[in-house]
Amino acid sequence: MVFARNQWYVVAYGEEVGDGLLARTVCGEPLVLYRTGAGEAVALADRCVHRRFPLSESNRDGDRIVCGYHGFTYDPDGTCVAVPGQTRVPRTARVPAYQIVERDSLVWVWIGDGRGDAAAIPRAPWLESPSYTTVRGMEPLAARYELLVDNLLDLSHETYLHAGYIGTPEVAQTPITTETDEEAGVVHVSRRMKDVECPPFYSRSTGIDGRIDRWQDIEYHPPGFYLLHSRIAPTGVEPGPDGDDSDAFHVEVGYAIVPETETTTHDFWWVARDFALDDAEVSAFLHDSNRTVVLQDVVALNKLEKVMASEPAGHQELSINIDTGGLAARRMLQKLTAR
Amino acid sequence: MTPGTNTGRLRVEWSPGSDRLTGICHCGAEHRADDPVEIWTWLLAHPDHDTD
Numbered sequence: 001m002v003f004a005r006n007q008w009y010v011v012a013y014g015e016e017v018g019d020g021l022l023a024r025t026v027c028g029e030p031l032v033l034y035r036t037g038a039g040e041a042v043a044l045a046d047r048c049v050h051r052r053f054p055l056s057e058s059n060r061d062g063d064r065i066v067c068g069y070h071g072f073t074y075d076p077d078g079t080c081v082a083v084p085g086q087t088r089v090p091r092t093a094r095v096p097a098y099q100i101v102e103r104d105s106l107v108w109v110w111i112g113d114g115r116g117d118a119a120a121i122p123r124a125p126w127l128e129s130p131s132y133t134t135v136r137g138m139e140p141l142a143a144r145y146e147l148l149v150d151n152l153l154d155l156s157h158e159t160y161l162h163a164g165y166i167g168t169p170e171v172a173q174t175p176i177t178t179e180t181d182e183e184a185g186v187v188h189v190s191r192r193m194k195d196v197e198c199p200p201f202y203s204r205s206t207g208i209d210g211r212i213d214r215w216q217d218i219e220y221h222p223p224g225f226y227l228l229h230s231r232i233a234p235t236g237v238e239p240g241p242d243g244d245d246s247d248a249f250h251v252e253v254g255y256a257i258v259p260e261t262e263t264t265t266h267d268f269w270w271v272a273r274d275f276a277l278d279d280a281e282v283s284a285f286l287h288d289s290n291r292t293v294v295l296q297d298v299v300a301l302n303k304l305e306k307v308m309a310s311e312p313a314g315h316q317e318l319s320i321n322i323d324t325g326g327l328a329a330r331r332m333l334q335k336l337t338a339r
Numbered sequence: 340m341t342p343g344t345n346t347g348r349l350r351v352e353w354s355p356g357s358d359r360l361t362g363i364c365h366c367g368a369e370h371r372a373d374d375p376v377e378i379w380t381w382l383l384a385h386p387d388h389d390t391d
Contacts, residue, residue, distance in 0.1 A: 175353035175354070175355050176353055177350070177351070177352050177353065178350070178351040179348055179349065179350045179351070180348065180349045181347050181348055182347040182348070182349065182365075183347030184347065319374075319375055319376055320375070321353055321358060321360060321373070321375055323375055324351050324353070324360065324375040324378070324379075327375050327376065327379055328351075328379065331379065331383075
């Protein structure tokens with residue numbers, strides 16, 4: 001597999017990058033991340049230019065990193081400023097520095113050539129909005145990232161893999177509408193359920209005890225950014241003619257699907273809600289429930305990765321109507337990796 | 340969105356109560372099938388596709 005290069009990827013949550021040296025691999029490229037005294041997030045290649053010792057297992061001296069093996073010392077821009085036992089620093093002594101942008105509490109890294117256009121980074125404004133409360137986490141996935149893309153573009157699996165949490169029979173029974181925006185490079189998948197059962201994930205967090213109208217509107221921004229706009233309201237509560245939908249509950253579920261290696265993935269996830277903003281019990285419930293759901297996917301996809309690894313190349317898959325969005329996502333990914 | 344109003348958009352609707360998919364190209368052409376692979380192949384063949 002070839003990674004989609006010349007792309008922005010989420011590399012960390014903002015709060016993960018601090019005084020310590022954080023190791024994280026994206027698209028097979030090992031990085032070390034830290035924050036300078038001025039608050040700037042820095043990402044350097046996680047290998048000393050001398051003998052490849054991981055800089056993430058080294059030490060900081062102010063804004064500099066001092067290699068824990070022989071003391072090669074690097075500035076935040078990757079320039080080596082000191083080597084052991086001599087005053088002359090070799091001209092080629094430099095580690096690559098990666099372009100970083102922090103937006104919506106996410107730390108993005110440019111994996112590719114030159115400099116990326118920060119305006120191309122997709123947004124998730126509710127992550128920092130005072131009108132929303134967010135819980136989030138990250139789970140390691142021992143499977144290729146395309147399997148998680150497939151999984152998230154087809155939510156009919158909720159009925160079977162996530163029963164008792166977010167899955168009810170109606171999810172798999174409700175037709176979907178799929179749209180690709182070729183110019184923006186986005187896949188949209190929508191499923192609108194009317195007068196359906198309320199799954200525990202939503203009944204316990206919103207307090208709704210009857211039937212609901214449930215909307216799922218997915219935005220997938222290849223290669224690795226996924227937004228699920230979820231609307232839950234008691235059946236019959238419709239948006240007003242002016243579009244006012246304040247009587248509904250809104251949950252913004254999101255994932256950053258970040259390839260670590262060819263067969264492992266960083267599975268960043270979050271749940272932002274516009275109700276019960278200060279209710280710690282609701283936060284704890286949504287955090288634990290969603291993490292359980294994510295781990296159910298992780299277990300399933302880890303199994304799938306093993307199956308795929310044991311198969312001869314060229315295995316023929318079967319696709320049905322629920323896969324319409326997933327097929328659209330695959331095609332966009334193929335275009336990006338072919339560049 | 341109204342189909343055909345944005346030159347970059349391709350749409351696939353799943354007809355409620357049936358197994359049929361309707362592909363709607365940005366040029367307004369439509370194609371029906373019960374296989375998403377066939378629908379995407381048809382949509383991506385634009386402009387060399389015919390209306391049903």
